[in-house]
Amino acid sequence: MASLIDHTLLKPEATVEQIDRLCNEAKQYRFASVCVNPRYVERCARALAGSPVRVCTVIGFPLGATTTKVKVFETVQAIGHGAHEVDMVMAIGALRGREYHVVADDIRAVTDAAHASGVLVKVILETGLLTDIEKIAACILAVRAGADFVKTSTGFGPGGATVADIRLMRAVVGPTIGVKASGGIRSLTMAQELIAAGATRIGTSAGVAIVQASEGMVSEPPHSDTY
Numbered sequence: 001m002a003s004l005i006d007h008t009l010l011k012p013e014a015t016v017e018q019i020d021r022l023c024n025e026a027k028q029y030r031f032a033s034v035c036v037n038p039r040y041v042e043r044c045a046r047a048l049a050g051s052p053v054r055v056c057t058v059i060g061f062p063l064g065a066t067t068t069k070v071k072v073f074e075t076v077q078a079i080g081h082g083a084h085e086v087d088m089v090m091a092i093g094a095l096r097g098r099e100y101h102v103v104a105d106d107i108r109a110v111t112d113a114a115h116a117s118g119v120l121v122k123v124i125l126e127t128g129l130l131t132d133i134e135k136i137a138a139c140i141l142a143v144r145a146g147a148d149f150v151k152t153s154t155g156f157g158p159g160g161a162t163v164a165d166i167r168l169m170r171a172v173v174g175p176t177i178g179v180k181a182s183g184g185i186r187s188l189t190m191a192q193e194l195i196a197a198g199a200t201r202i203g204t205s206a207g208v209a210i211v212q213a214s215e216g217m218v219s220e221p222p223h224s225d226t227y
Contacts, residue, residue, distance in 0.1 A: 045082025
């Protein structure tokens with residue numbers, strides 16, 4: 001379970017002490033990555049050097065409404081600071097306005113910048129704002145633009161991950177593209193259901209409790225705020 005989890009802290013009020021604890025927990029439980037805001041990437045890269053835990057950060061977060069040049073700049077800077085993965089927010093308004101070329105070009109610019117350094121790109125759709133038809137279009141555009149993953153949510157939008165959305169996204173992208181479930185995942189049961197539906201990565205701030213539950217240390221994670 002731990003190897004599928006992006007151990008996440010994206011709250012705006014997060015402190016360096018909390019970020020350091022996040023990294024220590026990630027090393028202890030051997031999570032896939034820590035997912036943090038860009039200003040903490042360099043700190044996390046130092047803390048996790050020599051460990052298998054990757055550093056993930058967010059781009060155009062949480063609205064996706066910055067310009068493509070800004071997203072590319074954020075990506076390049078994050079990579080320079082030690083990021084191994086970037087979770088970019090799609091141009092949501094452009095998708096809803098059927099400006100599909102804008103969405104694709106935005107994603108492609110980030111994937112080109114990231115892939116030049118061997119960095120993975122996950123595209124956040126913010127599924128709570130989209131119809132099923134829009135989710136399908138977003139997945140197709142992300143795949144065509146070279147994304148490595150599609151991802152449900154920022155955790156700051158109107159809804160989080162659902163089994164139905166993961167099934168839909170997996171059906172659209174096929175077996176070779178990653179699908180990340182994120183937003184409101186607080187229990188082992190929910191994580192298992194999302195994985196069974198096709199998720200290959202889980203983004204959550206309740207990673208420690210979920211892993212402890214999977215190992216029988218606790219019955220289910222206690223309440224945890226969404227990130």
